[in-house]
Amino acid sequence: MLRNDITVAIRNAVMSELAEVGYGRLSIEAVARRAGVGKTAIYRRWSNKLEMVLEIITDVAGRKVPVPDTGSFASDLDLLMMIVSRALQHRVASQIIPDLMAEAARNPQIAETLQRVLRLHQQSVGEKLVGQAIARGELPEGTDPDVAVDLILGPLYWRLAVARQPVSDDYLEKMAAAVLGSLRGGAAT
Template identity: 35%
Template sequence: MPAANSQPRRARSGNRRDEAARLAVLHAADDLLVERGFGNLTVEAIARRAGVAKQTIYRWWPSKVEILLDTLIEDTEKRLPMLTERTTAESIRGYLLGFARFLTGDPAGKILLALIAEAQHDPGTAESLHKRYLGPRRDQERDMLVRAIDAGEVSPRLDPDATIDALVGPIVYRALTGSSIPSGLVDTLVADLLLPR
């Protein structure tokens, strides 16, 4: 037998290629959404931009919505981390300012806005968005707020869910309408909703 056969076989690098292809698809979807908008985004265009076969995409994702959700979830974890340390009114203010920047200046924020808009017309999108992103994120935001309440750092008059709605709602609304989100708005929301006189 040749000496080459006595050496251990080299491990396949398929997983690395698969991960590279997966990331290429996520980045392509992100870029194309910003360039073309949700309505003009197709799986075919994503496949072309990512350099993968359309069948590869459909093997991993059933629709462009699911691709965008994966992109949104990964990018949110990296670019808008949830507060895990001691939570104060000031740290919540910082989180809300980061959320405003995320919605207005980050491609992943554009994905969130596009999915919120699409969810108004498509029940399947609404269900996936809530199940995979909005629900889990809301749980984390509620936990952040409850920790601040329990520590005596904030004392909102509204229950935690209504407080989150009142804090986040105006930010999302302004972003959806293309308006700027001044830091004064966030300051006022925090002062009025978390530190009532």
């Protein structure tokens, strides 16, 4: 019976508000204001700020991400890094993700939710990509997908979300080449 357009408006407002002020300062009243909605409508759907945010985040982050499968590990890697760098440069993502990560350090529920979502993507992507590559003989048998994912995502995340420096195509290529080299070398075995 809850009107769907209202729910959508609230969800959007929460995302924007999260991006602008962060979880710590997010207030129900501000969300209602931004969504053009009464507080009542929000409390009718969720009973808490935490519950609301968790539900919305889970939903947004739960959307499936396509895993590259181009036929060669090198181009899979290029593609993946491009996708990730694009994603991390989106304004909302680049604000919300670090913020929630920080919040997760002190709120077990947020931590658990993020871990679940993150782990889900990370593992499936890592295992699939590395699995394919090993099957094709492009990576040494026994390459650790965990290490591989860290090597791939870490530098990108650091650069984009932490150091907040731009990533040129050129830079991306260097990075991909470096990661490829380190994995091919069998270091992550």
